[in-house]
Amino acid sequence: MGIFDFLRKSNPPPGGAPSDKKVAGPARVVADKRAQTYDRHEAIQTLAAMKSADAAAALLRRFTFSIDPSITDQEEKELAFRGIVDTGKDAVAAVVEFCVKAEALTWPLKILRELLDEADYRSELIRLLGRFDTEYARNVEPKQQIIVALGDLKGDDVRSAVEPFLEDVNETVRFHAVQTLFAQETQASVPALVKMLAAEESVRVKNKVAEGLMNRGWTVPAELRDSANQALQDSSGFSVAPDGRVRKGAGYG
Numbered sequence: 001m002g003i004f005d006f007l008r009k010s011n012p013p014p015g016g017a018p019s020d021k022k023v024a025g026p027a028r029v030v031a032d033k034r035a036q037t038y039d040r041h042e043a044i045q046t047l048a049a050m051k052s053a054d055a056a057a058a059l060l061r062r063f064t065f066s067i068d069p070s071i072t073d074q075e076e077k078e079l080a081f082r083g084i085v086d087t088g089k090d091a092v093a094a095v096v097e098f099c100v101k102a103e104a105l106t107w108p109l110k111i112l113r114e115l116l117d118e119a120d121y122r123s124e125l126i127r128l129l130g131r132f133d134t135e136y137a138r139n140v141e142p143k144q145q146i147i148v149a150l151g152d153l154k155g156d157d158v159r160s161a162v163e164p165f166l167e168d169v170n171e172t173v174r175f176h177a178v179q180t181l182f183a184q185e186t187q188a189s190v191p192a193l194v195k196m197l198a199a200e201e202s203v204r205v206k207n208k209v210a211e212g213l214m215n216r217g218w219t220v221p222a223e224l225r226d227s228a229n230q231a232l233q234d235s236s237g238f239s240v241a242p243d244g245r246v247r248k249g250a251g252y253g
Contacts, residue, residue, distance in 0.1 A: 023047065023054045026042075026046045026047050027061065030043045030044055031058075031061035031064070033065045037072055037076075041079070044059065044076060044079050045083075047059050048080070048084075051083075051086060051090075053087070053094055056083070056087045056091035056094050057098070059080040059083050060080075060084065060094060062077060063098075064103070080107075081107060085111060085115060088115070091111070091115060095108050096124060103141065104145070105142050105145045105146065106145065121153070122150070125146055126158065129150070129161050129162070134169060134173075135169060136169050143165075143173060144172060147165060147173065147176045147177055148179075148180065151179055152183075154184055154185065156188070159184050159188060159189055162181055163192045166192055166196045167196065171202045174200075175204060175208060179208070190220065191224065193209050194213075194221065194224045196209070197231035197232065198230075198231050206231065211238075213246040214245070214247065214248065218245075219243070219245055220245075220246065225240050225244055228240050
C-alpha cells in the first residue's frame with residue numbers, strides 16, 4: 001500500500017458530506033456560485049483557518065466554477081489555494097480525489113506541486129494519467145493538463161507513461177505528448193515518435209516531431225527511415241537523410 005492509498009482510506013472524498021460539522025456551513029457557501037461575494041470570501045477564510053482535511057476538501061469546491069469579475073474570481077481562488085496549501089500533507093488525499101473527478105486541473109495540480117516533493121509529485125501525476133486511455137473523451141482537458149505538467153519533470157517513468165498518448169484520438173493530446181517526450185531530453189522515445197508518423201494525419205504534429213528530431217540531431221533508426229521519410233514528404237517540408245537525421249526540405253531519401 002502506498003502513501004496515497006493510505007491517505008485516501010483516512011479521509012472522506014471531496015464533495016461528500018464533511019465529517020466535521022463546523023465545515024458544513026461554510027462549505028455550502030464556498031460551493032455556491034450565486035452566494036454574495038462577501039459571504040463566500042468570509043467562508044473561504046473560515047475554512048482556511050481550520051487547516052483540516054475536511055476544510056481543504058471543501059475549499060477545493062471553489063475551483064469548480066468561475067465568476068465575474070475575473071479579478072474577484074482569481075482572488076477567491078488564490079485564497080482557497082493558500083488555505084489548502086497551509087493545511088499541509090493532510091490535504092493531499094482530498095486534492096488527489098478531486099483531480100480524479102475534476103473538469104480542469106490547473107489549481108489542484110498547482111496545489112500538489114506545493115505539497116509534494118518532486119518524486120512524489122511525479123509519481124502522483126503518473127498515477128493520475130494512468131486512469132485515462134487514448135480513446136474518445138468528451139473532455140480531454142484533465143488528461144492534457146497532466147501531460148503538460150509532466151513536461152516539467154524528467155524520468156524514464158514519465159517517458160513510459162506518456163508514450164501511449166502519441167496514439168490518442170485527440171490531436172491536441174498527441175501534440176502535447178510529443179512536447180513532453182522531447183522535454184525528457186532522451187533519445188529513448190525516438191522509435192515511438194517516428195512510428196507515429198506513418199499514421200499521423202495532423203501536419204502540426206508531424207512538424208513538431210520533425211522539428212524536435214532535427215533540432216536535437218537525433219537519428220531515426222535505420223529500419224524506420226523509409227516509412228518516416230515517406231510520411232514527412234507526403235505532408236511537410238521535412239525529410240530523412242541517408243544518415244538518419246531529419247532535414248528541412250525534400251529529396252534526401
